[in-house]
Every structure is written in C-alpha cells, then in structure tokens.
Amino acid sequence: MPQHGQSADVVVVGAGIIGLAAAWRARQRGMAVTVLEREVAGRAASHVAAGMLAPVAEVEFGEDARRGLALGLRSAQMWPEFAAELQAATGIDVGLTQTGTLLIARDGDQARELQRQLALRDSLGLETRRLRASQAREHEPALTPTLHSALEVPSDHAVDPRRVLDALREACRATGVELHEHVRVAQVESDRTGSRVTGVALEDGWPIQAERVLLAAGAWSGEIGGLPERCSLPVRPVRGQILRLRDPAGAGLVRHVLRFEGGYLVPRPDGRYALGATVEERGFALRTELGGVYELLREAHQVVPGVSELEIEELCVGLRPGTPDNLPAIGQGALGGLVWATGHYRNGILLAPLTAELVLSLLAEESSRHAELLATCSPLRFAEERRQEGRHATLSPPEVVT
Numbered sequence: 001m002p003q004h005g006q007s008a009d010v011v012v013v014g015a016g017i018i019g020l021a022a023a024w025r026a027r028q029r030g031m032a033v034t035v036l037e038r039e040v041a042g043r044a045a046s047h048v049a050a051g052m053l054a055p056v057a058e059v060e061f062g063e064d065a066r067r068g069l070a071l072g073l074r075s076a077q078m079w080p081e082f083a084a085e086l087q088a089a090t091g092i093d094v095g096l097t098q099t100g101t102l103l104i105a106r107d108g109d110q111a112r113e114l115q116r117q118l119a120l121r122d123s124l125g126l127e128t129r130r131l132r133a134s135q136a137r138e139h140e141p142a143l144t145p146t147l148h149s150a151l152e153v154p155s156d157h158a159v160d161p162r163r164v165l166d167a168l169r170e171a172c173r174a175t176g177v178e179l180h181e182h183v184r185v186a187q188v189e190s191d192r193t194g195s196r197v198t199g200v201a202l203e204d205g206w207p208i209q210a211e212r213v214l215l216a217a218g219a220w221s222g223e224i225g226g227l228p229e230r231c232s233l234p235v236r237p238v239r240g241q242i243l244r245l246r247d248p249a250g251a252g253l254v255r256h257v258l259r260f261e262g263g264y265l266v267p268r269p270d271g272r273y274a275l276g277a278t279v280e281e282r283g284f285a286l287r288t289e290l291g292g293v294y295e296l297l298r299e300a301h302q303v304v305p306g307v308s309e310l311e312i313e314e315l316c317v318g319l320r321p322g323t324p325d326n327l328p329a330i331g332q333g334a335l336g337g338l339v340w341a342t343g344h345y346r347n348g349i350l351l352a353p354l355t356a357e358l359v360l361s362l363l364a365e366e367s368s369r370h371a372e373l374l375a376t377c378s379p380l381r382f383a384e385e386r387r388q389e390g391r392h393a394t395l396s397p398p399e400v401v402t
C-alpha cells in the first residue's frame with residue numbers, strides 16, 4: 001500500500017505492458033515513478049495476447065489503417081533491440097521468434113481476397129510474396145494438402161507476451177519503480193483552477209501526489225473519474241477469447257505464424273501455441289463461450305489438421321482497449337500534466353516499445369523529436385470530433401412541427 005502523503009514525479013495508472021514499459025523507461029531517465037495496479041500486474045489483456053508483431057499482416061484499407069501502419073512499422077523495428085535490452089537487464093528471454101508469417105487461403109474465394117490484400121501491400125511498398133500451395137507446404141509441411149495458396153510476410157514476427165511482462169516487471173523492480181498491486185485508482189486529482197493534475201485519489205480517497213499522471217489502464221481507461229468531459233477518452237472494451245495449446249511432442253509442428261480466415265496460430269519456441277482469437281463487442285463481461293471457441297478450433301483444424309493432437313492448456317479471455325478509429329491514444333491530455341497511453345486495440349504488444357519511447361519523450365519534454373507520430377495518436381483528436389459533432393447539432397435546422 002502506498003504511504004500517506006506519498007508523492008512521485010510520475011504516477012502510472014495500470015500495470016499492463018503499456019504502463020510497465022513506460023514506467024521502466026521513465027525510471028531509467030531518473031524520474032521517481034509509482035505504478036498503481038488494481039489487480040495483479042500484467043494479468044489483463046497483455047497476459048492473454050498472442051504476441052504477434054504484425055504491422056504488415058494487420059494493415060487494412062483506409063486512411064486510419066495507413067496511419068496505424070506507420071506506428072506499427074516503427075515499433076516492429078524497435079522490437080529486436082527492446083527484447084535484447086530486456087534480456088540484458090533481467091536475464092529473461094522474451095521469446096522473440098523471427099520466422100515470419102503466412103496468410104492462408106483455403107479456397108478460391110479466400111485466394112481472391114488474398115490477391116486484393118497483396119495488391120494493397122504492393123501499393124504501400126510492403127514486402128509480401130504470393131506462394132503456390134506446394135511452396136506454402138514446403139515452408140510448412142503441416143498445412144492441409146487441400147490448401148489453395150498463401151501470402152508470405154517475411155517481416156511479421158512474434159514474442160511471448162507473458163515473458164515480456166515477467167521481464168518488464170523485473171526491469172521495473174531492478175531500476176526502482178514503485179509498483180503497488182491491488183490498489184485501484186478512483187480518480188485523477190487536479191488543482192483549484194482545474195487546469196493541471198496534482199495526482200490521483202485511490203478508491204478509499206487516499207491521495208497520491210504527482211507532477212504527472214500517465215493513464216495506461218487499458219480497456220478501463222475511460223472509467224477513471226475526476227476528468228471533465230472535455231478531457232475524457234472514448235475507450236471501449238473489445239473481447240477476445242484465445243486458446244493456449246501445447247504439443248506433447250515438442251516444437252516443430254508449425255514454425256511460422258499462420259493467419260487464416262477467422263483466426264491465427266502462433267508458435268512459441270517451446271512447442272506451445274496460441275490459437276486466437278474472437279473479436280467481440282460485448283462490454284466488460286469476461287465470459288468464455290463455446291460458439292467462438294468452436295469456430296477457432298474448426299478453422300484451425302481445416303488449415304493444420306495436426307492441431308487435433310495438441311493439448312489444451314488454457315482458455316483465456318481479455319479485453320482489447322479500442323478507440324473510435326482503433327488507433328492508440330498516446331499524448332498530452334487536455335489537463336496539464338495528464339498523459340494518455342491507451343487504446344492500443346489489437347496491437348498493444350507490437351506497439352509497446354514505441355509507446356514507451358513516445359511517453360518518455362512527453363515526460364522529458366522532448367516530444368518535438370516525435371512530432372509526426374504523436375500527431376497520429378493525439379488523444380485530443382476525439383475532443384475535436386466531439387466539438388464538430390456539437391457544432392453540427394447546433395447548426396442543424398430546428399424541427400418544424402406541422
């Protein structure tokens with residue numbers, strides 16, 4: 001439990017991958033950092049994630065997706081060094097596997113869709129290669145013989161998020177970050193003028209003073225009180241169910257990350273696999289349901305029949321933090337001293353190194369170095385949208401009753 005009257009340079013709300021990575025970086029810069037976690041550190045969305053580092057496979061049509069691509073590519077580049085730094089600091093290998101990704105088409109319709117996806121990636125200058133069925137099976141002999149074709153994305157890799165969380169927790173401890181678990185932040189506190197944060201208040205009213213408050217509370221980031229309407233952020237929970245599987249025969253059934261209609265299979269170096277994931281807009285309920293899991297298993301079995309031999313270790317469920325445009329919100333809030341790092345949706349593991357770097361640049365007042373990336377993920381973009389909506393509402397003609 002934090003001490004009464006305790007103060008810090010930075011209070012971080014939430015100990016997921018984002019809060020921990022940012023806390024570590026800030027502490028490395030000499031700031032006094034306190035992390036407050038309402039449950040156990042690293043046990044929410046980050047704990048269940050598959051760990052794909054997949055900016056190229058994830059890219060979609062549309063302007064928002066392209067802006068997201070720039071963030072994803074930058075962070076993917078940072079991962080090898082981030083993983084090496086974590087290992088040097090903690091001795092924990094975070095399971096970075098650099099074997100690339102295959103996007104699988106089982107039939108003609110799916111192959112036509114992959115062709116469209118290939119054209120999009122070509123137009124963006126992203127390295128992607130079409131493989132015939134026989135070539136795909138040379139890469140992955142466990143693929144079904146009835147496979148139609150595949151796309152190879154050589155630069156999309158994966159890490160083991162649970163090992164990353166173990167390493168970040170240890171790195172935070174070793175550098176002197178104060179981490180308090182089972183401590184729920186109820187609200188952000190601000191000064192009498194309401195223009196600058198002074199810290200946070202816990203559930204029982206206990207205050208923690210801080211120059212800066214970093215809100216990194218994942219899907220719950222919009223639930224923290226004390227923020228005026230103009231400062232709040234529209235973060236929503238997007239549920240994902242995912243299976244952890246284990247091959248009793250050890251590693252080797254599949255080497256690449258495989259993505260197919262309705263799911264993906266991510267191999268770990270030790271013969272374990274993540275088979276995910278559903279994408280469901282069902283509020284905060286953390287329920288697992290047979291329908292979604294059945295679909296995942298059926299699709300995976302059609303692509304890699306050998307998955308039926310794998311043992312089920314765990315069925316997990318988590319809440320991705322989504323924003324209206326599904327891009328993250330990283331940057332200064334509308335209150336002085338308030339910084340957001342949330343809304344990472346399907347890419348929080350991928351974006352962790354970059355997010356920590358961007359947050360550090362804000363805390364250290366060096367943000368001009370990353371002006372373009374920070375503009376992409378500015379939390380203020382939603383306030384602007386709200387203002388526009390408000391103006392349209394005011395400008396709309398009065399209803400005429402006849």
Ligand SMILES: Cc1cc2nc3c(=O)[nH]c(=O)nc-3n(C[C@H](O)[C@H](O)[C@H](O)COP(=O)(O)OP(=O)(O)OC[C@H]3O[C@@H](n4cnc5c(N)ncnc54)[C@H](O)[C@@H]3O)c2cc1C
Pocket residue numbers: 013014015016017018019036037038039040041042043044045046047048049050051052053183184185186216217218219220221224239240241242276277278317318319320321341342343344345346347348349350351
């Ligand atoms: C099934 C699934 C698969 C995924 N696969 C991938 C993938 O392959 N690659 C990828 O890049 N991303 C993936 N993601 C997305 C990724 O997991 C998230 O984007 C990322 O974990 C978000 O991290 P976070 O730290 O913001 O949130 P979280 O990990 O959810 O952490 C937020 C923390 O804040 C705490 N908190 C909340 N409210 C309070 C409060 N009031 N006071 C104190 N603490 C509070 C919570 O308890 C929690 O520990 C996946 C997500 C899911 C669900």
